[in-house]
Ligand SMILES: Nc1ccn([C@@H]2O[C@H](COP(=O)(O)OP(=O)(O)OP(=O)(O)O)[C@@H](O)[C@H]2O)c(=O)n1
C-alpha cells in the first residue's frame with residue numbers, strides 16, 4: 127500500500143504578516159509568509175511580496191496629512207490580493223516609521239501626529255489585523271536590521287572563515303554585523319567580543335540567543351543618511367551665503383539652482399542658514415573626488431571622544447568585528463557605480479570613483495548625486511567607522527529578500543521564536559557581493575573572494591550537519607529586551 131502523502135507543498139497552510147517600512151525617502155510594503163503547521167516556529171519566514179509606494183515618504187506630507195494615508199492605498203490593495211482572503215483577519219499589519227518621521231516629530235510634533243492619524247485611518251480600512259503605526263527608535267532600527275541580517279545570512283566567504291573560529295570566547299556564536307544607509311539616518315550594529323555594553327549603555331542591546339548572551343552594539347546616526355548628509359555638505363559650502371558654489375561632488379557641467387530656504391528646511395541644518403542669504407544659489411559641479419572627500423570629511427567631527435574609542439561625533443564604538451552585511455543605499459549606490467566587486471582593491475575603487483566624478487555631466491545626464499553618495503559611503507566606512515584592511519569584511523547585498531529592519535521587527539512582534547533548527551537552508555538565492563575592503567590583506571593570503579568559491583563553500587556547509595547546528599544558534603530566542 128502506498129504511504130499516506132503529506133499535503134502538497136503548494137497547499138500547505140501559510141501564515142502571513144505585513145510590515146510597512148515608512149522611510150524618509152519612500153514607503154515600502156513587505157509581505158512575509160511561513161508555514162502554519164510547523165511546531166515551535168521552525169518554519170522559515172520568507173518574503174513573498176513587496177510593493178513600493180508611489181511618491182515620497184510619509185513625512186513629506188506634513189502639510190497635507192491625508193495624502194500620506196492615501197498614498198498607501200495601492201500597495202494595500204495589492205496586499206489584499208496577495209494574501210489569501212481566508213487569512214486576512216489573522217494577518218498582522220504593522221507600520222514602522224524611521225528617520226524622516228523622527229525629524230518631523232522633532233520639528234513639528236503635531237504635524238507628525240496628524241500624519242500618523244491619517245495613516246492609521248487608511249490602514250484600518252483594510253481587513254488585516256492592524257497592530258499600529260509608530261516611530262522606531264534608532265536603536266530599534268539598528269537592532270532589527272541586525273536580526274534580519276542574521277536571520278537571512280547565508281554564509282559568505284568571510285563568515286565561513288570567522289565561523290571556523292566557532293564560538294567566540296565571551297559572546298557565543300559569531301554573528302554578522304549590519305550596515306544600513308537610509309536617506310535620513312544610518313545604522314551600524316554588531317557584536318564585538320570585547321564589548322560588554324557597560325561603557326555606553328545607550329548603544330547596547332542585550333539579548334539571549336539559544337543559550338548565549340549577546341551584547342549588541344548599535345548606533346543610529348540621525349542626519350547621516352545620504353540625503354541629509356548632502357544637506358550637511360551643502361550647508362558647509364554655503365555658510366557665507368554665496369550666490370554660486372563650485373561643488374566638487376557634482377559632475378563638471380552640472381548646474382542646479384537651489385533655494386536656500388528649502389536646503390535649510392531640516393532639523394539637521396536648521397539654525398545654520400546664513401543671515402542675509404539670497405533666495406537661491408547656483409550649484410556648479412567640478413567633479414573632483416579628492417576635494418569632494420575633503421568636504422564629506424568635514425561633516426564628521428573627530429575632535430572629542432569621552433570613551434575609550436569613538437567612531438565620530440563623540441559616539442562610542444567598540445572594536446569592529448565582522449563580517450558585515452551592508453544594505454539599502456549602500457547597495458543601491460555601490461551597485462550603480464559597479465563597485466561591489468570583491469576583487470577590486472580600495473585604491474582602484476577610489477580611482478574609478480574619481481573617474482566617475484570627473485565625467486562631464488552631458489555624458490552622465492541623469493542621477494546627479496551618485497558621485498557624492500559613493501564618496502560619502504567610502505568615507506563613512508573608512509574614516510567614520512574605521513573599517514580597516516583586512517580585518518573587517520563588508521558585503522553588499524545583491525540578491526534575495528530585501529534586507530532591512532522590517533523582518534526582524536515582525537519576528538519580534540509576532541514572537542516568532544524558533545525552538546529548533548530550520549529544516550532547510552535560509553532563503554535560497556541570498557548572496558552578498560564582496561567589498562574590496564574584505565579582500566586587501568596585509569601579510570595574509572587573499573580571503574576567499576570569488577562568488578564561485580563562496581558558493582562552493584556554502585554548498586559544503588549546507589551538506590554538513592554542522593551547518594544546521596550552526597543555524598540553530600542564529601534562530602531567535604528571547605530577542606531583544608530593548
Ligand atoms: N534604487 C534606489 C533606491 C533608493 N535610493 C536612494 O537611497 C537612499 C536611501 O533609501 P532608503 O534606504 O529607501 O531610505 P529610507 O528608508 O527612505 O530612509 P531612512 O531609512 O533614513 O528613513 C535615498 O536617498 C533614496 O533616494 C537610490 O539611490 N536608489
Ligand SMILES: [Ca+2]
Nearest residue numbers: 149224308454
Ligand atoms: Ca530605511
